[in-house]
Amino acid sequence: MQEERADAARNRKAILEAADNLFAISDSPSEVSMDDIAHAAGVGKGTLFRRFGDRRNLIQQVYAVRLAPLREQIESGPPPLGPDTPPRERVSAIIDAIAVVKLDNAHLMLALEEGTGPTNGLYESADYVAVHGLLRDLVAGKFGKSRASWIAHSLLANVRADLLGHLVKGEGMSHSNIRSNLRDFVAHTLDY
């Protein structure tokens, strides 16, 4: 692996920042075109696509930054997110943490889950698969194996970005109200 050239690194950063800003500003992610991003970053379209391949990947790179702390907390942090937590509390904490991240980064998360046809693949994305697998294993003690998988999907369905966005913008629910409902729901789902 070669070093990244200075101008390339500068442009990469500029593109990520520009994209983040534009998604934050715009009402809907689909209003932000790749041309817009390239222009705002002060680079050509070719540069943008050479660096990031396609729109989906660009968006993933942008949000990877925001997700990194959460991922790290879950993988190797202290309780209640880290591995040294009893399954029940850990599941609850993870769902809540996901909700918080998505509520705080609604614009980006919408862009990510925005189904652009077959390119969508929320359920095939590495992040979804990883967190689903973890949740599945954590609840497998309480439920059967196939049932655990279903439960994990069900839990995650409650924190989908478009649902959260609708609750906030369409129904005016407060973040804390959403989290409270979610907490009760998860608790009730996990406690027999």
Add this chain to the structure above:
Amino acid sequence: MQEERADAARNRKAILEAADNLFAISDSPSEVSMDDIAHAAGVGKGTLFRRFGDRRNLIQQVYAVRLAPLREQIESGPPPLGPDTPPRERVSAIIDAIAVVKLDNAHLMLALEEGTGPTNGLYESADYVAVHGLLRDLVAGKFGKSRASWIAHSLLANVRADLLGHLVKGEGMSHSNIRSNLRDFVAHTLDY
């Protein structure tokens, strides 16, 4: 309201049939363009758009046919779907019936829920709003009002077309297995 001219009626039917077929055949709804549909129906693009306005509306018209029986059952049919059913059983029956329709018409339902950016609006669509309102009212007896709304959204999140599609195609779950998990889940959610 004027009578529909004979050629217009013929073309409307041809377009609906062609669209239905194409969505059924194709892997992903987004692979089916409006030109494809017009061509398959043997009409010009102008005709297609004059009759249906836009892509979203066309898809809604196509699936309205499939949804009509369910809607009618819920609005005025006999138990367990109709109004003369105790809330708890009715909610359960409705969720199961929605799952069945979506599992049986996966191609169409995917097309409908396919978020084409701001045009998406699953949560703003008349059908979603109607069924959410009904479920909310049915569970309002057991939960608070704001909580009932959240619960209704949560229930519906478990029967989203893309989730069902993933369970079937991505994880190889059988329809009956999905419905069984769903039934247990709904029962557990509603029974304190």
Add this chain to the structure above:
DNA sequence: CAGAATACGGACTGATAGTCCGCTTGTCAA
């Protein structure tokens, strides 16, 4: 059968993701 109202269809527009390639810039060895 004629004339008006309605509908047709496909060329046209505008937008967007993604490609291509001649030109520029950074890097590094001498």
Add this chain to the structure above:
DNA sequence: TTGACAAGCGGACTATCAGTCCGTATTCTG
């Protein structure tokens, strides 16, 4: 410092759609 070459750049270009427009064709009515 320099010069040559790899790496990177940018924007014109292509392909693909949804949706519009309007001259022409069809259907209905009396």
